[in-house]
Amino acid sequence: MLERSNHRFEKPLSRRGLIQAGGIGALGLNLTKLLRADDRRSDQNISGTPPKSCIFIHQYGGLSQLDSWDMKPNTPQEIRGPYKPIETATPGFQVCELMPQLARVSEKFAVIRSMTHHMAQHDKANSMLLAGRRNPAVNDPSFGAIVSKLSPAVESIPAHVWLQKYGGGSAPPEHTYLTGGHLGMAYAPMLIGETHDENPASKDFRVRAFDTNEAISLKRLEERWQLLQGLQNFSGKKTSSAFESLDIYQQQSFDLLHSSDAKSAFDIKKEKPSTRDRYGRNPLGQNLLLARRLIESGVRLVNVVAWTGLGVGEKFVSLETWDMHGNADVGIFENGWNGLPFALPRTDQAVATLLEDLQDRGLLDSTLVVLVGEFGRTPVISKGAKRIGRDHWPQCYSAMVAGAGIRGGAVYGESDDRAAYVKSRPVTLEDFTATLFKAMDINPASRLSPNGFTIPASNGNPIEALL
Numbered sequence: 001m002l003e004r005s006n007h008r009f010e011k012p013l014s015r016r017g018l019i020q021a022g023g024i025g026a027l028g029l030n031l032t033k034l035l036r037a038d039d040r041r042s043d044q045n046i047s048g049t050p051p052k053s054c055i056f057i058h059q060y061g062g063l064s065q066l067d068s069w070d071m072k073p074n075t076p077q078e079i080r081g082p083y084k085p086i087e088t089a090t091p092g093f094q095v096c097e098l099m100p101q102l103a104r105v106s107e108k109f110a111v112i113r114s115m116t117h118h119m120a121q122h123d124k125a126n127s128m129l130l131a132g133r134r135n136p137a138v139n140d141p142s143f144g145a146i147v148s149k150l151s152p153a154v155e156s157i158p159a160h161v162w163l164q165k166y167g168g169g170s171a172p173p174e175h176t177y178l179t180g181g182h183l184g185m186a187y188a189p190m191l192i193g194e195t196h197d198e199n200p201a202s203k204d205f206r207v208r209a210f211d212t213n214e215a216i217s218l219k220r221l222e223e224r225w226q227l228l229q230g231l232q233n234f235s236g237k238k239t240s241s242a243f244e245s246l247d248i249y250q251q252q253s254f255d256l257l258h259s260s261d262a263k264s265a266f267d268i269k270k271e272k273p274s275t276r277d278r279y280g281r282n283p284l285g286q287n288l289l290l291a292r293r294l295i296e297s298g299v300r301l302v303n304v305v306a307w308t309g310l311g312v313g314e315k316f317v318s319l320e321t322w323d324m325h326g327n328a329d330v331g332i333f334e335n336g337w338n339g340l341p342f343a344l345p346r347t348d349q350a351v352a353t354l355l356e357d358l359q360d361r362g363l364l365d366s367t368l369v370v371l372v373g374e375f376g377r378t379p380v381i382s383k384g385a386k387r388i389g390r391d392h393w394p395q396c397y398s399a400m401v402a403g404a405g406i407r408g409g410a411v412y413g414e415s416d417d418r419a420a421y422v423k424s425r426p427v428t429l430e431d432f433t434a435t436l437f438k439a440m441d442i443n444p445a446s447r448l449s450p451n452g453f454t455i456p457a458s459n460g461n462p463i464e465a466l467l
Contacts, residue, residue: 051151052366052404052440053295055288056143057351058129059306059373060166061122061323062397064332064390066379067340068096069398070113070419078381079418082333083340090409098344101352107409108355108364109402110466114413114422115372117429120392122170122323125374130176132433132458141181141448143433146457147301148187149180150442157262157298162189163287164199164305168318177303182455183448189303192266193287196307196316200268200286207266265297266290278353282309285350292357295367306371308346310337322373325391326384332377334387347371355402368404368439372432373397379418396422399432404439407466430460438462 064081066072071085071094085094088106095103102109117134119125131140141149148159166172180187192207193199264270268290279285284306291302307319314337317328321343330336337343351371358364376397377390396415402408413425434444437458444458 049441050366051300052368053299054147054301054368054370054404054436054440055291055295055304055354056301056370057284057288057304057306057372058126059322059347059371060126061170061320062125062373062375062377062392063322064324064340064377065113065396065398065415066377066390066419067332068099068344069111069400070415071096072417072419075418079379081381090411093409093411096344098340099348101348105352105355108359109369109400109408110406110410110412112399112401112412112427112432112463112466113396113415113419114425114427115376115397115399115432116422116426117375117394120375120394122320122374122392123172125394126166126170126172127176128429129372129374130172131181132429132436132460134429136176138175139182140176141183141187142177143436144177144189144301144303145180145183145187146437146448147440147442148189149183149448150446150457151300151440153298153300157265157294158190159300160187160189160303161291161294161299161301162191162193162303163291164193164283164307164319165191165195166305166319167196168320170320170323189301192290193305196283196319199283199307200290201281201283201309205268207263261297265293265299268293275357278357280346280349280353282346282350284308284346285353288350288354289357292354292361292363295358296361296363306347308337308343311335311342324377324389326382326387326389329386331384331387332381332389351400358403364403366404368406368436369402370399370436371401372399376419379420393420396420399427401436401439401466405467406439410466412463412466427463428460430458431463432460434458434460435462435466438467 066079067081067083071083072080073085084097086097086100086103088095088103090106093106117125117128119128127136128134130142132143133140144160144162153159162177178188178191179185199205268286271289276286276289279289284304287304291304294302305319306321308321310316321338324332324338324340326332328338330338332340335341355364355369358367375392375394378393381388381390396419413427414423415421416423437444442457444456444460444462446457447453447455448457449455
């Protein structure tokens, strides 16, 4: 680490003044969103064991529970759909025939069949999922931001990374997942994948956050960094919180620029071709492989949007793979980017491989894996604007959780005979999120307010039967 400069200034600089002085971007870096505060505390861990990590996979658009985890084969055709259930490795537990690899490793995960809330609008439902609250405030931090505060990374690598930005008209507001909410920007994630084709399945993929201004030498960067450090010596006067936050951003940028470990973690080309093939050469498969590399390198939480890519000759429409109304000129049961025969087998392959890979590397016990959408789909199949599909349905849907001490081979909760409403053991977003926190050895009751007395991480109750 470079020593602080002896430069001194007569009065504190405002954020505006610092910008004018070249503070933001003065290093010629693109890493100023890798935000990790120096004063993070790890004393919220409730087990005393090494911190756990999480890979949170968002099935953006809402997966049909009836065509995946909660099939109803004895219902009429317009409800059950065309697919048959298959047995899993867990006696009495069946899943869709499009998920044979996950069926084979069912002892590694649990399925919740009684997720429920009442918001059928994508953006609002995603905001609720991200915050783990049925009525989130505008500035509520996301699950990832809370994890990165209460269980910070210790390596020279960001605590929180987001792979594949939400896209399409139904995306939640960026402040709900690309900032730290009321916790501050120090807990915002590092975003990789601004557009649909910026993902590790692309031939020319690279992490642009590590790019520097080609016109600026490393020596010149160090000189600028020393100057910025000198801005903190204000003749004994205390700096503003905004300035201190900016210093955190620049500190992390500089550290990461010099971190060969961080650069290596993001370099998916270091993986064997056979491993990349095993995950699947599509955006979701390669993003999950990258997520595993990041977790292995010390990242605490990786969010992955489950964009499974495009078929041959298809043109990009939206990242909402799982919003299968039949409105995107692809029916829910058709083999195209927005259909189950295309998207579900790719997800089956990638997620099953992830679970096996984590276990083989001794990481599954310390890594929580979550697979869930913002809601489910209607029990009755309908005719969309162009093709057959299922519409939004938040009243009852399913989620998969694995690793980090989650009881494998378990099915929690029960839906009615049409998978339309919860029959037993309803799971709210609050309870779901509290369960995730506890699986990660984070106390859900940890207080997030500056005074340490209000705003708990979660108001829910962990599902003890899954832990």
